[in-house]
Every structure is written in structure tokens, then in C-alpha cells.
Amino acid sequence: MVLSKISPINREKEQESLNLIFNNINRNESIIFNSGAGAGKTYALIESLRYVIRNYGVHLKKHSQKIVCITYTNVATNEVKERLGNTELVLVSTIHERIWELIKDYKKELVEIHKEKLLEEISILRKKLKTSIPFQELDVENKENLKKIMIENKELFFEHYNTKANDFREAFKPLLYQFTNLLTNVSNFKKIATTIYNIEKLSECYENITSNKKGYKYVQYNSIYNIDQLHRMQISHNTLIDYGLRIIGKFDILKQIIIDKYPFIFIDEYQDTNEKIVILMSHLEEYAKKIGHNIFIGYFGDTAQNIYEEGVGSKISEVHKGLKPIIKTFNRRSTKEILTVINKIRNDEIKQVSIYDDCKGGSVKFYKGTPNDVQDFVNTYVQEWNVNEKNQLHCLVLTNKLVAEYSGFKNIYEVFRETDKYKGIKYNQLNTEILSNDFSKLGEIPKLIFNIVRLYNKLRNEMTPVIDISPTVRIFDDMKLENLREMIKTLKQIRGNTFCDYIESISEVYTKKLEKKYKKIIDLTLGIENITREAFKNHLLERLFNIKSDDDINRANKIINKLMGISMEEYEIWYKFILDTQEDKVIYHTFHGTKGREFDNVIIIMENAFGKDREYFNFFFENFIDPEKLEEKNKQKFEKIKNLLYVSCSRAIKNLRVLYIDELGNSESGIKEIFKDINPISSM
DNA sequence: ACCTTGTGAATTTTT
DNA sequence: TTCACAAGGT
Numbered sequence: 001m002v003l004s005k006i007s008p009i010n011r012e013k014e015q016e017s018l019n020l021i022f023n024n025i026n027r028n029e030s031i032i033f034n035s036g037a038g039a040g041k042t043y044a045l046i047e048s049l050r051y052v053i054r055n056y057g058v059h060l061k062k063h064s065q066k067i068v069c070i071t072y073t074n075v076a077t078n079e080v081k082e083r084l085g086n087t088e089l090v091l092v093s094t095i096h097e098r099i100w101e102l103i104k105d106y107k108k109e110l111v112e113i114h115k116e117k118l119l120e121e122i123s124i125l126r127k128k129l130k131t132s133i134p135f136q137e138l139d140v141e142n143k144e145n146l147k148k149i150m151i152e153n154k155e156l157f158f159e160h161y162n163t164k165a166n167d168f169r170e171a172f173k174p175l176l177y178q179f180t181n182l183l184t185n186v187s188n189f190k191k192i193a194t195t196i197y198n199i200e201k202l203s204e205c206y207e208n209i210t211s212n213k214k215g216y217k218y219v220q221y222n223s224i225y226n227i228d229q230l231h232r233m234q235i236s237h238n239t240l241i242d243y244g245l246r247i248i249g250k251f252d253i254l255k256q257i258i259i260d261k262y263p264f265i266f267i268d269e270y271q272d273t274n275e276k277i278v279i280l281m282s283h284l285e286e287y288a289k290k291i292g293h294n295i296f297i298g299y300f301g302d303t304a305q306n307i308y309e310e311g312v313g314s315k316i317s318e319v320h321k322g323l324k325p326i327i328k329t330f331n332r333r334s335t336k337e338i339l340t341v342i343n344k345i346r347n348d349e350i351k352q353v354s355i356y357d358d359c360k361g362g363s364v365k366f367y368k369g370t371p372n373d374v375q376d377f378v379n380t381y382v383q384e385w386n387v388n389e390k391n392q393l394h395c396l397v398l399t400n401k402l403v404a405e406y407s408g409f410k411n412i413y414e415v416f417r418e419t420d421k422y423k424g425i426k427y428n429q430l431n432t433e434i435l436s437n438d439f440s441k442l443g444e445i446p447k448l449i450f451n452i453v454r455l456y457n458k459l460r461n462e463m464t465p466v467i468d469i470s471p472t473v474r475i476f477d478d479m480k481l482e483n484l485r486e487m488i489k490t491l492k493q494i495r496g497n498t499f500c501d502y503i504e505s506i507s508e509v510y511t512k513k514l515e516k517k518y519k520k521i522i523d524l525t526l527g528i529e530n531i532t533r534e535a536f537k538n539h540l541l542e543r544l545f546n547i548k549s550d551d552d553i554n555r556a557n558k559i560i561n562k563l564m565g566i567s568m569e570e571y572e573i574w575y576k577f578i579l580d581t582q583e584d585k586v587i588y589h590t591f592h593g594t595k596g597r598e599f600d601n602v603i604i605i606m607e608n609a610f611g612k613d614r615e616y617f618n619f620f621f622e623n624f625i626d627p628e629k630l631e632e633k634n635k636q637k638f639e640k641i642k643n644l645l646y647v648s649c650s651r652a653i654k655n656l657r658v659l660y661i662d663e664l665g666n667s668e669s670g671i672k673e674i675f676k677d678i679n680p681i682s683s684m
Numbered sequence: 685a686c687c688t689t690g691t692g693a694a695t696t697t698t699t
Numbered sequence: 700t701t702c703a704c705a706a707g708g709t
Binding site: 072073074094095096097164165166184185186187188223226236237238240241272274307308309310311398399400401417423427428431432590591592593595610611612613644 | 687688689690692693694695696697698699
């Protein structure tokens, strides 16, 4: 056994870092608590919350005040709530939920902010229009003329939006005979037209607000998609935060209400928090000082784990000045060997030491190979580390595509990627809607398929309590046990190797063998009525494709047949992936997706490129020895890569392997600095 | 030599 | 959507 012995001295030292936080709470001095990966950050946060409850709870209750705790994700919110236990004194939530709760009742003020925003957006669009080359060349009168013509022919425009350049040109030639040179480049012209339409939409919205029109009296927050629809009075995540900052900045009375109601604010994973929130917090603190009230703000996090674009990261010290820094250097996760490497990667003032006396016994190795070596490499360690379903090996790759492929559901991923729905404007929705571990986020069709695969999985698993078959448990309430058994017995006759066969078989059992009273249960379980193969296919055609011609139908049918032809086995692998209950020896993740988690054995597959950037990890290693010489922009890039590498490597508890499947070029010295040796794959 | 068009592929993650 | 790239036109 390693990582089990903590000496009394270390225990005491750890308590001291908590005491530092507590002292600052007592003195009402806001803090920034920094610690590396696996330090027990959440533990420190929870203990701080408990400290405030213990020492200030009665006072808070008496004045109906509360403690606010903000987390970055819903998962983290639930974790904090669970670990903290039931208390009314602490409001735990994501920042979006909290901000919206705070401002949503200020309807009038929000509309004022919205008007401000509309004007800003309109002015940005006008500028864009002005600088676009063919438009620029028109005189004032012609500009107005063009706007008028385009607005009058909006329908024609969108009808021809997706046609070939020449067809589009032909359609608009008669209308725009006076501006022939505008149509030389059709795609530029389309941009101009859309900008005109957007200005029109926003201006109209502004008018409607001013004239007090129905439907324009309040702003709505849409938390499902991250897309604003300003002209429909709808904002999403980023704009919500923007409005929050604006409205609280504008109205001092709101600041005072927040300060007096929530004298303790804790922010988890501050490095990922939007900069605007940090600005907001510093405004609050400033104002509290001005009016002589108390407020304590505690940031908990780690700049080296900032891997998302919008997070404030290391900029926090500029944005919120005067925070008392508290650093914890103990690590509760990894062996000494891992710590040596991750300390080198982060290369800052936090040098983690293990809290355990018995922290030796891990291993880190860096290998150079090719893409063809990946499977053998992983298999070698399956043997060497005695990996099994209980002691899994976790393998990190860069893209979801690779995760799907290595995990064994490549076909499913690819077939969805080919559908109109997911390759169209919703392309970036693909990963959320078919790979999300939170199955409530699954898209409509993925969800439907998920339900069918769940039935398949539950019926095959003898251990499943019958009641688990349906997500809507209530429908079983009125059933007698024997009826339930009878129904299950019938359902177990469903067979099928491919998805298509399985649907066919469900349909057969459903129509021929199932008693009427059970049919409703199947309908509810699957979320579709009277399932048949043809109806199901039509449903897919309708929901996943955008059919305009016979060619479209042929193409769509090919893809649907492919989807139907995938084996139930593969669908089950996908199903278990969604539920994060895979029983394989090797589990694959993206680098980013492992944040906050920890695994005994980790393999990282790395290459030069990430996304569109062909020079990514090699760029990092090449500049590792002397990053100071980089220009500002490249310094930021370096920082981003460093953080991603740090997050990935620090997941490992005991053993870490990196397999680099690209040419090393000038990266060697940097790699050796961190990982010591570069081993050829042949030396395994 | 430069511009325009059509085509096909695409990074990750959260709210 | 957005980007890169090849093909074809001027």
C-alpha cells in the first residue's frame, strides 16, 4: 500500500493552512486560495463553509443573511451540496443561476440595459457594413436604396441563400441592375445583406421596446443554448453575465442589497470564472468598504488549471486587487514520481509535496512512437499493470472522435456526424447531444435511441429490477407483480443483432404478442408510439434531415440505413459510455474531459497538433526552456498548452505514460527537461 | 497573378 | 458556421 500514512506533523501543517483561511474570514479580508491539482481544494472550501456556519450561523440567521457559494458546473454544485449536507444557510449554485436569481426581478432595469446593448450591437453592425468593400463604394443615396430593396425582398434572399452563386446572381440581377458590381462576389454580397437584416431586426426590437409593445416588456434568459436572440428579448449565458455586471454596476442600491444579504461569497474554481464576475466581485468589495459594511470574498482555485478560453486565469490579481494569497503545497493524490513531473510542468511558486510519508512507488515514462503503435502500446500496459475491469487503465486522447473510435462506437459517431442536423448549424452541438455524460443533454434522436438501447440492456441483464426498465417509474405503480412478470417474459422475446432487426422485433412483439394494457408502457418507455421499422425510419428522416430534392432523400436513406445497420452491441457500448459505466479494461477520455478526476494508471496519447493549430504541443516543448522570450500572444498560447498538459498529467495517482506519435523536431530538450528520458517504442 | 466558387472537414468545455 | 483548399475564370 502506498499513499496511506500521514504523519501527525503533516496533519497539523495541513490544518494550519485551513486556519489561515479562517483567520482571514474573521478579519473580513478577502482571500485567494491557491493549490495545485489533488491538493484537497474542495475539502478546504467545504471546511471554510462549515467554519462560517459554526461561527456566524446564528448571526446570519437572525439577519436573514446567507452564504453564497458559486461553482463552475452543475456537477460541482451537486458535489458541494452533498458533501456539505443539508443547510439553509448556504446557497450553492452555478454563477448563472445565482446572477439570474439576483437580477431577474428588476425587469424594467433589465430592459434599459437591453436597450443599451441593442444600440451597441447596431453600432457594431453599422461599422461592419461601412468597412465592407463593395458597400463602401456606394454613395449615401444608393446605400439607402440597397437597404430598402433588400429589406423588401427578404424572402427572395433566403429562398436563394443556398443556391449556386450563379443562380443567386440571376435571381437578384433584375432587382440590382444599378449595382452590378455588388454581385461579382456573391458570398460577400450575402454577408452585406445579412448584416442589413440584422441591423433591421435589432432596430425594430428597439422601436418595439420604446413603443411599449406587447412581448417587449422583459428580458428572458435561455439556459439551454448559448445563443442570444437579442431581437426576441432573449439572452444566453455570456450575455447574462454581461447584463449582471452592467445592472449591478449601474445601481448602487443593488450592490448594497447583495452586500447586506450575502456577506460571505465563496467561488470555486476561480480560474475558470468569467473575468466579468471577478470585476463584479471587486466592485462589490469596493462599495462595501465605501459604505462601511463587511463582505468576505474567497476565491478557491489554481491558475495552472485554467484550460477554458473565458476563465480569468492568472489575470485575477490585476482584476481583483488586494486579495490575501494563501498557498497550500500539500498533495493528497499522487506519488512522488508523478509530483516531480507535474511540478516541472507548472514551473511556478507552487511546488507540491506529498502529504503522505509513503509516497514513493509510482512511475512516469515518455515514449516516442507513431499512430500505429497506439493499440499495442495500450495493450502492453494492460498486461504490465494487471489492468482489469476493477482496476482500469485510463487513456487520454485529444478529440471526441478518437474517444468514440477507441471506445468502440465509431460508426455511431460518424453516422450522426453525416446527418444534416449535426453537420449543419448544429455542428458544434454534436458532441453535447451524442456524447454527454449527462443524458438529459442528449439530443432528441440520440435520446430516443438511448431509450431503446436501455430496454435492450435492461432486458438482457437478469439482475435488473424490472422496475428499472422504464425511466418513468410511476407507470408500474398500479401493476400487480404477476402482470409485471408476464410482461417482462413477453418482452424478453425481443431479438435482434442490428438495430434494425431489434426495432423490427420490438414492433412484432408489440403488435402480435403484447396485451393492450402493456402497450402504453412500451410507448412511454421508448418515448414513441406504436413503434414500427418504417415509422421509425421516417421519424429519423424528418428529424435529422433537411429534404429538398430526390437526391436529398437518397442520401438521407443511405445514412439512415447505415444507422439502422449498426449492431446492438455497438449501441450498448455507447449507452454505457453515456452512463459512464463501461466495464472495459481501458477507458478513453479527452484531455479536457478528465478535469477534476483521478485515476491510478494513465496513458496520454499526444501529437504536435491540436485542432487547427498544427504547432501545439511541439510549440510548448520547444519553448519550455525559455518561455520568457516569447511575444505576448505566444506567451498566452504557451500558458494554455502548459495548463492542458498539467491537468492531463496530474490525473495520475500512480503510473503515467506519455506516447508521442509525431516527429519530435526541436522538442527534445524540453521533453527531456520534464520527463528525463525519451524512450523509443522498441525499448518497451 | 489574383479572384471567386464549390466542396468537405471540423478542438476542447461549461453555463 | 467557419475554414482551407483545389479548380476554374479573368
